[in-house]
Amino acid sequence: MNAHVLLINEDAAERRSMKAAIEAQGHVVHISDTGEEGIDLLSRHRDDIGVVVFDASGPVTAADDLLPALLEINSSLPVIVEVTEGANELALDAVRAGAFDFLVKPVSSERLVGVLDAALKLHNVTQQAKPARRLRGGAVTFADIVTVSASMSRVVELGRRAAQSLIPVMLEGEMGVGKETVARAIHAASERGGRPFVSVNCSAISPAQMDEMLFGSQRSAANGAGTTGKFFEAEGGTLYIDEVAELPLQVQLRLLNAVQDGELVRAGQDRPVKLNVRLILATSRDLIEEVKSGRFREDLYYRLNVFPITIAALRRRKEDIPHLVRSFVERFSLEQRLSKTLSIEASAMALLTAFDWPGNTRQLENAVFRAVVLADGVSLKERDFPHIAAQVASRRPSGLGFVGESMSSSDPSAIAKAQAALFDRPPAGASQTVAQTQAYAAAAMANVIVSTDDAGNVRKLAEIEEELIRFALKFYRGQMSQVARKLGIGRSTLYRKLKDYGIDPDNPQKDAA
């Protein structure tokens, strides 16, 4: 596998030895001694360069500036960061910011080649997998939505109901929670399932282009070139407008008129044409706040917010995580043509469940994809999720001590353990294995009932009570007397509460029928 590797390094001697080691593997090396030049090289050879190795220890190439700049040019590019010995925080920060891996100086040729091979393998598979994954995105049904949590099951139920009519749906939720997936499932289940599903993401288009993107351009009307307009492309089908709060006010007015009148004047024409488009909108912002601050029209808000569906962040429905992981592992094992679906070790699952997933299901999906592609055995282990292990180890709440020790994010032993997990070697002086330590930490974190909501407000007592009862039922395997005793309530009170919250004692994660 010949690849193009970009080396950004200020040290001429090191550059020479690394170049020789990489070229010995049959790869082509591009060299740059400054970050600026490296960015320029990558911009010009974006499609050729498969991996970047840069030295973050030099004064010029600061990791926190260069890494985002490189990933902006190509977000799926594996970037390997070199750090000096002891710069653990810098290395972990780079990994958190999206670096593929890091190398501690002095770097042996063996380690360099090993990390490079893994990075290139992932890059190649990602490139090949892209079209297939996009294709699958084209036909999503409710059956593809993996869920056991009450909140996500409710989303599916509302989605199914929404599919029976043509009213606008407003999907609310953080990035990556599954808004577009639900929108596609609604479309597929509706009577328009065989018609186009057209998706437009307002945060990916400059405000100046949004009008043209939605409603078409004069040029298109005149000679067929330019933009047709997503509204017209979606004729007879569904138009999915993501991040609708990003629309500039004048485009909001045009959208309001289109929705109110049910017709639109095509660019270059005098007469309006009837619109036959079903609208599904999505936002990761609080639209009421946007209305209050004058950034979103109130009349449009009421027009569009007819059927709101809120999708909770993944950290608020952690019971979905194991099911999502298994489903992703199965799908990617198939896609990678592995002879058998990989299994996942309990400690790895505990680690994934403990993590808060700020990028939600998309981030989880990508982590599993990377792990499946790079796995070298028949099962996925904690060390196959080095980014997550690093973050769980260094972000664990300081009050949550385990196995007789307490660490904070700046605790060097935490960093040493995270590094050990990354390199699959035991930390110096460790009295137990990294895997054991992290499994305990992960399990302890999975048991935490969160006391504040996404907006930072204290959660309702009833919500927390419901969560605790569901947890206790699972924990004591449905032994009602034991559950009641441990919760300090009578059995009849427990049964009443199960009824009130709609909990099925045999299946506490599901709503009772």
Ligand SMILES: Nc1ncnc2c1ncn2[C@@H]1O[C@H](COP(=O)(O)OP(=O)(O)OP(=O)(O)O)[C@@H](O)[C@H]1O
């Ligand atoms: N419940 C689920 N079951 C299976 N896959 C899911 C689920 N939710 C999300 N995904 C997967 O996670 C990825 C992200 O989902 P999606 O694009 O729908 O999120 P989104 O909320 O629209 O993100 P964004 O706001 O960034 O556009 C997709 O690849 C999707 O297939």
